Amino acid sequence: MNKFHGIKNKAFPLQLVLVIPFVIQTFGAVGLVGYLSFKNGQKAVNQLADRLMDRTSAMVDQYLHSYLSIPHKVNQMNADAIEMGLLNVRDRKTASKYFWKQMHTYDLSYVGFGLTTGEGVGAARYDEKNITIDDWGPKPPKNWYSYVTNNQGDRTSILNILDWNNFNESWYTEPVKAGRPIWSRIFTINYPNHPYIAASAGRPIYDSQKRLLGMVGVDIHLLKLSEFLRHLDVSRTGQVFILERNGKLIANSSTQQPFTIVKDEVQRLKATNSPDPVIKSIAQQLEQKFNGFQSITESIKLQLKSQKEQNFVYVTPWRDQYGLDWLVVVSVPERIFMAQINANTKTTILLCLGALTVATLMGYLTSHLITQPIVRLNRASQAMAAGNLNQVVDVSKIQELNTLAHSFNNMAGQLRELFSALENSKAKLEDRVEERTAELKTTLSELQRTQAQVVQSEKMSSLGQLVAGVAHEINNPVNFIHGNINHLNEYTHDLLRIIYLYQQRHSSYDPEIQALAEEIDLEFLIEDLQKMLSSMKMGTERIRNIVLSLRNFSRMDEAEFKVVDIHEGIESTLLILQHRFKEKPTRPAIEIMRDYSNLPQIECYAGQLNQVFMNILVNAIDALDEMNSHHTSEQIKANFSQITIRTLVIDSQWVEIAIADNAMGMPEQVKNRIFDPFFTTKPVGKGTGMGMAISYQIIVEKHGGKLDCFSTLGEGTEFIIKLPIRQQIVKQPNGLALSSF
Template sequence: MKGRNFSKVQAFPLQMVLIVPFVLQIFGAVGLVGYLSFKNGQKTVQELAERLMDQTNNKVEQHLDAYLSIPHRVNQINAAAIEMGLLDVRDRQTISKYFWHLMQAYDVSYIAIGLITGEGTGAARYDGKTVTIDDWSAKLPNNGKNYATDNQGNRIRVNNTFSYNNFNQSWYTEPIKAGKPIWSRIYSWNKDNDLYITAATGRPIYDAQKRLLGMVGADIHLLKLSQFLRRLEVSRSGQVFIVERNGMLIANSSNQTPFSVLNHQIHRLKATHSPDPVVKEIAKQIQQNLQGFESITEAKKLQLEWQGERNYVYVNPWRDQYGLDWLVVVSVPEKVFMSKIKAHTQITIALCLGALAIAVLIGYFTSVWITLPILRMNLASQAIASGKLDQKINFSHIQELNILTQSFNYMAGKLSEFFTALEASKAELEDRVEQRTADLTTALTELQRTQAQVIQGEKMSSLGQLVAGVAHEINNPVNFIYGNITHLNAYTQDLLRMIHLYQERHPSDDPEVQALATEIDLDFLVEDLQKILSSMNMGTERIRSIVLSLRNFSRIDEAEFKAVDIHEGIESTLLILQHRLKDQPERPAIEVIRDYGNLPLIECYAGQLNQVLMNILVNAIDALDELNIKRTYEEIKANPSRITIRTSVNDTQWMEIAIADNGPGIPEQSKNRIFDPFFTTKPVGKGTGMGMAISYQIITQKHSGKLECFSTVGQGSEFRIQVPIRQKNSVLV
């Protein structure tokens, strides 16, 4: 028998028990340290990446603010000089020389003036060093000449001729149309086989009498933005690029140009078509994750995966006061920071494996040293089990095992003595156990019943206090509203009569009055206002009836016998359960049939009797719902669920309430136990089995009445409550 019992338990060798936890502890500790170190490293990497991206974005914004403000400052200086009369717009030679000197002071690629007459002049720096002068008249074609200059800005020879029309240039036409300084669209051009993409800004100019003279403009090379981005520290490992809201590239930090060249013509590229694969992939993922570049209104920090690696990406809108709306994108790959962390992780893994090997060796030798004395004790125990009680074990070199050995030897000596005494007391012990078991069973049953009654009583008391409190708090504002609706209705009728009288006595064709009447739809307002007041009155009446039902149901102030209207308690309970009786998506409403007799006031505990009604009605609804689950909506409609409530007086001394349903009925074996504590046929979690037991106690013990159940499977169930109309020895309050 003992051998079979031990075989049912999975046992492990003591050596394994000693070694495995020790090894797991070391491995877990080292592994946890390594894991936390790795995670902290990742967190540090993210913080470093975000800090680097913030710093880079600040540098880019500062550079954009400084670089892109230059042409506006130049235009402002030129417009002010012309408006004050310091420059004569008709003296194009002097103006072009003045522009030449401005080119020495400001980092712009072109400064020009275009007049409303079609004439104009400008200074250009095409190769980044030499400044030339353009001058054109209004007469096309070949109306322009490009001049080489000396170191004082004087024209020395004609380089070439060209045709130029102010009125076809966006830097001229767009500010004229806007009437204020703005940026033109980014455009591209080539000069002497050099390719450029340029941003131009224009500013209308006026004379002292505020008459429009034309336009001053200045251009900058956007390729210089790419040169600046390549000099940033983050560009060595990451990417920085600038795009317009339509996704077109403006500048990037890669070695690839932000445009393509076909037949010596520049074609601007979208960021999603960039020849640089990193820029291309990041732009695509930004579009997917943020629903396009146009929707980005604030700075965004993202973590994007590309080719199995994580990239930290920072997208920030940049705007200026003249209409530019760009996005600055900074990307830093995680691998830049993770190389050292991975190396430390590998070292941690190696240390973990080494510690594991050492732990296995130490654990093995320790287990051998511990298990030898235990094995000897095991052999002695087996001998005792076979009936050889004169066993004695020698001591070892482990103090705790010596104590155990001493105890074992003492136990072996005492075991023989106790064995004889045990047989003698066995019979007496069995008798005591049997008697004590019977006593405990009786006490346990009584304790369960008492405990359940106390718990249910506390629950219903708390529920009654809660319902009464809610009803009281709702009642005050509802009475206030209800009391003022009458006055509000009277005031409204007076105002409407006043409006009608005014319309009759003072008809007006004032367009403003007519427009306002049409706008507010005066006729509809007058008609609907009265409907609203009527609706508000009905709503407050409904709320007051609900509050009254809640107060009637709670009966928080009726802890003693009191003569009450039973029908009022039934109606309050039905109102509380209305949410379960009304139409549901899966079934029609449960029909409630009231067959009320002529009852006098009944002496009872009103709150407790309401509790019984609630328990029976809830069980009836649950039974009908259980039946309806198995039927279709049409089947339920053809044979509707029904609860019948009948009240009557029996023998002039008894009040009877019968609550019947047409549900599935209760099987005979369950009906016999329906009032037992903790008995329920509901699934786990839907019933405690105490509702009907408590109801039975309330009716039979508190009210000296009867509670009976009649049921036929397939036809339904009926509960009958009989309570004396007058309680013996009761004192009405």
């Protein structure tokens, strides 16, 4: 060994060894938690931004379809009236009054017609209060007269006289040339103190002999789109704008107008030249990224930088059947979503630094408290090794070191007694280690159980909130659809009555109508339409029942004992699990047998009790699936899968709920451990072993009831729940997890 005596091993002070790992672990744990929190926050922000952008785009899309469909509907109505002879285009005075009334009915800027003879008439709203009537003859000059009207739509005085020619105007020539309903090009007019930017919808009109008479047209003021965009919630912090494929702005949510006035002329702006810096920057980046706006054919989500900050940008093409092809762009600054996350990041950094400081200080004090007695003991041992047994080590405040010091002090005088004392101390230490080990195992088991319960509680709470929220969100549109189906049914019956009446009086005299009826199979269409409405009504009722079951099952608003109907909770649970009862390729459908008694309403935690039903039913379904996986197709047909649910009242004080399956049952050793925490027979990933343990705690500890399991191998399993009808002691829920998923 002498040859190793000269080798010096690199050693570190004990105080440094104690402090450094403690500090590193603390800093690493706090830093990792902060990093994961930041990443999860970013993920949540992206999801929130996507939902906000989707919702905003959907609102804009819905409004555009609603607002821009009105002109074509009015045109079709007027064209039909002219073709049927209900509106005489030669009687321009009556027609103008008819258009004047339409202006009061619909939110339009102009409605009228122009004839192939050069004549025309219309009603105009160039401000919010006054509606004028325009009437023009076939040829200029001074053939256009604009009249002021009274409250009855009568002409009172001439407002203006102009030269006018239908055949020079795009709103007339384009629909006539197209021969179908279209949108003309957007045009602008600079009225005094009232810029006018409008889109014109036009369609050709014909008489009853299908001869062209001219066209009908309706204008709408596009600046109202900007007013709508400014009232969107997202417009408070972001920007929403609509532009044509050529890049010109149609509307925007900015305080800046999408046009400019140059030499008393209204000139539309391109989005890339918008006075709003955000709109301008985003439009320029989009144009550069996609080499113009024509190549954007589907919805895209981007993150673009504007004004030195990141923005979430959502671009959606919008089209209609009459030729409009626009782009809707929604932009929201990332800082709106990231403000709280950045604040939390700063807090995390400060906490990390604070934790590091505290850990360093505590490590230093702890190491000092440990190393000083060891240093004293080391010096005394070196002296004893040199032959000086008269060493006395001062006592320490640490029990173990203090015991070691006393033992060391006795070693010099009584070496034999010291060895004996060391042996006794060793035995006592082993016993103590065993006791501590047993205590630690018990504590660890309780800690794991509590941790699993807390995790399951948070998961179930989130699931309950999600279920309740989804049920609430689904309920509104479903109720809207369900409520309108009755009106649709009535309208359909009314239309069918008109068709029947029309058939009785005209079908035999008009071969064209008869041929069309045969072509579309009118009788089958009428019969199938009524069946379709009935099917739609049944579908909405089905959805409403499912939503009600989800809301009953979640019970998120019941934090204390409630008086509930047990059967309602069971049925809600069965409805939620209905997809698992259906027939599968590996087994037939599971049959549910109900044997319900007339139960009174009982006091319970409804949501927790529903989860007990869920746990037992899921285990029963899993047992039946496992049984069928080991059977042949002939055995499966001979042994049908069945779950029986039975309820009854016992001694007028208790209710009993029994849930039984006809699966393979379980052996005695499994049945005896079915309620033990973390015990499960399922593969890894399919169960935590907490479902039945928590169910037992809910029934026994939370409700003062009983939960028993009876199983015979090869015959099936039955769980019997006994609950008091009235609770004697008010208990507070502790938020136990209710799910074994």
